[in-house]
Amino acid sequence: xxxxxxQPWVWVxxxxxxxxxWHAAAQPPAxxxxxxxxxxxxxxxxxxxxxSLLAADxxxxxxxxxxxxxxxxxxxIEEVVVAPTTVASPPDLGDSxxxxxxxxxxxxxxxxxxxxxVGRNExxxxxxxxxxxxxxxxxxxxxxxARFTVLEQxxxxxxxxxxxxxxxxxxEIEVRADDRTVRGTLVAIDDDGVTLSNRDGLLVHxxxxxxxxxxxxxxxxxxxxxxxxxxxxxxxxxxxxxxxxGGFGWAADYALTILPQSQLTTLAAWVTLRNxxxxxxxxVGVQLSTAEAAKAGAPxxxxxxxxxxxxxxxxxxxxxxxxxxxxxxxxxxxLVRVGTDNAVRVESGVRLANVAAQGLGVPLPTxxxxxxxxxAQGRVQLVGQxxxxxxxxxxxxxxxxxxxxxxxxxxxxxxxxxxxxxxxxLTLHNPSADEALVTVVQALPPSxxxxxxxxxxxxxxxxxxxxxxxxxxxxxxxEVRYQVRTQPAAEVQTS
Numbered sequence: 047x048x049x050x051x052x053q054p055w056v057w058v059x060x061x062x063x064x065x066x067x068w069h070a071a072a073q074p075p076a077x078x079x080x081x082x083x084x085x086x087x088x089x090x091x092x093x094x095x096x097x098s099l100l101a102a103d104x105x106x107x108x109x110x111x112x113x114x115x116x117x118x119x120x121x122x123i124e125e126v127v128v129a130p131t132t133v134a135s136p137p138d139l140g141d142s143x144x145x146x147x148x149x150x151x152x153x154x155x156x157x158x159x160x161x162x163x164v165g166r167n168e169x170x171x172x173x174x175x176x177x178x179x180x181x182x183x184x185x186x187x188x189x190x191x192a193r194f195t196v197l198e199q200x201x202x203x204x205x206x207x208x209x210x211x212x213x214x215x216x217x218e219i220e221v222r223a224d225d226r227t228v229r230g231t232l233v234a235i236d237d238d239g240v241t242l243s244n245r246d247g248l249l250v251h252x253x254x255x256x257x258x259x260x261x262x263x264x265x266x267x268x269x270x271x272x273x274x275x276x277x278x279x280x281x282x283x284x285x286x287x288x289x290x291x292g293g294f295g296w297a298a299d300y301a302l303t304i305l306p307q308s309q310l311t312t313l314a315a316w317v318t319l320r321n322x323x324x325x326x327x328x329x330v331g332v333q334l335s336t337a338e339a340a341k342a343g344a345p346x347x348x349x350x351x352x353x354x355x356x357x358x359x360x361x362x363x364x365x366x367x368x369x370x371x372x373x374x375x376x377x378x379x380x381l382v383r384v385g386t387d388n389a390v391r392v393e394s395g396v397r398l399a400n401v402a403a404q405g406l407g408v409p410l411p412t413x414x415x416x417x418x419x420x421x422a423q424g425r426v427q428l429v430g431q432x433x434x435x436x437x438x439x440x441x442x443x444x445x446x447x448x449x450x451x452x453x454x455x456x457x458x459x460x461x462x463x464x465x466x467x468x469x470x471x472l473t474l475h476n477p478s479a480d481e482a483l484v485t486v487v488q489a490l491p492p493s494x495x496x497x498x499x500x501x502x503x504x505x506x507x508x509x510x511x512x513x514x515x516x517x518x519x520x521x522x523x524x525e526v527r528y529q530v531r532t533q534p535a536a537e538v539q540t541s
Contacts, residue, residue, distance in 0.1 A: 136351050139331025144294070145349075146319070146332065151179065151339040152294040154325075156287045162194060167275040174201075174269045175291035176324030182290035185273045187283055194277035202270050211235050214258050223254035260361065269324065293323030296334050298350075298368070298413035300434055302396060302445065304378045305420045311377035311396055313443065315368040315410055317350070319358055327358040332366075336411055336436060348436045350409045371398055372405035379483035379515075380455055381446070384472065386489050388461045394449030397485065400441045410437040417447050453478045455518055467498070472526040476518040484524075488512040491532055500528035 141157035152175075160169050169185065178201060187193035212235065219232050221242065230242030230249055239251035271287065301314045317334060321327065332355075337347035352366050381393040400406045417430045429448045437443060455478075460471040476482040486502075490510040497504045497512060504512040518524045 137331065137353050139333065139351070140329070140355055142327070142329060142355075143331045143333070144327065145335055145342075146294045146296050147335045147337060147339040147342065149338040149340075150292055150295050152291050152323070153339070153342075154289055154291055157188070158285055158287065160283055160285055162275070162277045162280055162283055164278060164280050165276065166197070167194070167277065169273045169275060169285065171271045171273075171287050172269075174271055174289065174325060175293065176269050177291045177293035177322075178269070178271075179290035179292065182288075183271050184288045185275075186286055188286055189284060193279060193283050194275045197274040197276055199274075200272045202272070208235075210258055211240070211256070217259060219259070220257040221249075221252045221254040222257055223252075228252050228254075290339060291323045291325070293321065295320040298334075298411040300410075300413055300415040301418065302415055302447075303418045303426060304396065304447065305424075305426075310373040310375060311371075311398070312373050313371040313398055313406070315370065315406075315408075315413075316365055317352065317368050317411075318363055318365045319352075319356075320363045321358045321360050324360055326360050327356075329355045330358060331355050332358070334411065348409045348411055348438070350411055369406050369408050369410070374398060374404060376483050378447075379485055382455070382457045382472070382474065382484055382486045384457075384459055384470070384486065384488045386491050388459050388470070390457045390459050390472075392454050392457055393446045394454065395444060395446045395485075398443040400437050400439055400443055402439075406443075407439045409439065410434060410443075412436045415445065417445065419447070419449075453480075453482075455482050455484060467529055467531045469529045470527070472528075473523060474516075474518050474526070475523045476521060479520050481520055482518040484516050484518055486514050486516070486526060488528070488530065490530070493532055495530050495532040498529050498531050500526075502526050502528070504528065 143155040145153045145155075147153075154175060156171060158169075158171070160167070171185075183199060183201070185196055185199070211232070214232050215235070217232055218229060219240075219242070221228050221240070228242065228244070228249055230244035232240055233243045233248070234241040240256060242249040242252065271289070296317055296319050298315065298317050300316065303312045303314075305311070319332065332352035334350045334352070335342060335347055336349075337344050341347070350368060352368065356364065356366060358364055377398050378394075378396050381395045383391045383393070385391075398404060398406075400408070400410060412433065412435055415432045415434050416428060417432065418426045419429045421427050432445055434443070455474050455476045457475075458473050460473075462469045470488075472486060474482075474484060488504070488511060490512065492510065494510060495512075500514075502514045502516055504514045506512055512530070514526065516524055516526065
């Protein structure tokens with residue numbers, strides 16, 4: 047090539063890095079009082095009582111009422127009171143913010159102070175992402191739209207190749223041709239090419255395409271946005287600059303840890319953030335949206351927050367704790383499901399609530415949940431993986447988890463059906479030397495139903511089911527007696 051005509055092409059190589067059907071209460075259930083009708087009224091208000099079962103049920107209910115010190119009305123589904131939801135306050139994201147969307151784009155926000163003089167002014171925003179989406183930049187005055195007028199906007203994104211080559215002097219680079227690649231330290235640049243030094247000596251003007259280290263594109267020259275402004279009011283003004291950028295991504299995941307010896311359960315929510323935008327972010331507040339950028343305000347989108355400002359370097363990934371529940375006793379428990387056909391199923395599960403009182407109370411995005419349980423030696427082992435659906439503050443967080451079947455309580459049910467009323471005696475036996483925490487879930491038919499008498503307090507946390515919590519002592523047994531009427535609530539007599 048002749049002198050003054052060689053223009054190297056510069057390539058930059060950038061590197062980048064179930065079960066959920068246990069409908070427990072959103073937090074420890076707000077309990078409605080147990081049913082305890084007056085003795086002369088009996089337990090069955092439909093006139094179809096079995097005398098022997100009635101007497102047994104009445105004895106249990108009388109004992110319950112005696113302990114409680116009062117006679118109380120029967121529990122109805124529509125009368126269940128849900129305790130107020132506790133929600134953690136969103137963090138202050140500060141003057142430097144970024145919202146990362148599900149499609150890899152992000153809205154970058156910067157607040158700056160500018161000094162204005164009457165007439166034409168220029169404002170430069172340095173250090174912007176090189177993956178800037180054309181036409182997305184916006185500058186506005188924070189203290190009122192009349193403060194200034196934006197006349198035009200310019201962006202400077204790609205530094206000249208000559209500047210990049212100068213910045214690479216003394217660095218190792220590559221020159222790639224179709225049949226070979228040579229590597230060496232860049233020692234000289236002229237109009238005809240580059241000169242490299244390696245263990246073979248000096249390579250003067252090797253043919254091919256120059257490939258520079260990735261970080262040179264980031265550091266050789268700053269990308270920037272420039273706005274021309276006009277104002278009739280001099281003085282300082284706060285401005286907010288925003289733009290969309292590609293090159294970002296995020297994914298949530300969870301760790302559920304169960305320590306049977308101490309009966310403590312903890313849920314840790316994590317998010318992995320990725321940045322290949324060409325911009326190093328320092329001390330930036332981060333929001334995460336499950337929507338795509340074009341549908342940012344769509345109903346149903348979940349917006350989560352990283353709880354503190356972070357640094358997010360270009361070209362890498364960072365895993366950050368979103369939230370962590372406080373260690374909970376009683377979260378790991380046995381679930382005893384009683385179907386409308388009186389079939390009984392026993393499962394091991396965990397029940398938490400997404401509330402601030404338990405260390406959570408923040409929007410939780412969809413993500414895998416890795417479940418860990420301590421073994422007999424106290425060492426934590428991975429025992430399974432499930433998925434958490436996006437959960438708003440106040441929602442129930444429940445999973446079935448693997449457990450030692452030999453420790454599971456046994457459950458049998460003795461039903462008696464009299465028209466719309468089904469009386470059940472559920473007997474639970476605990477074979478373990480430790481007490482068993484149990485949640486009984488009674489399914490209801492599609493027409494719904496209500497408890498009209500019970501030895502334990504039932505609540506209706508969600509859907510067509512009733513639940514009650516109890517403890518079965520070591521090597522002990524507990525009976526739960528209850529009556530469910532499946533007629534519409536308007537036809538039920540509860541005198």
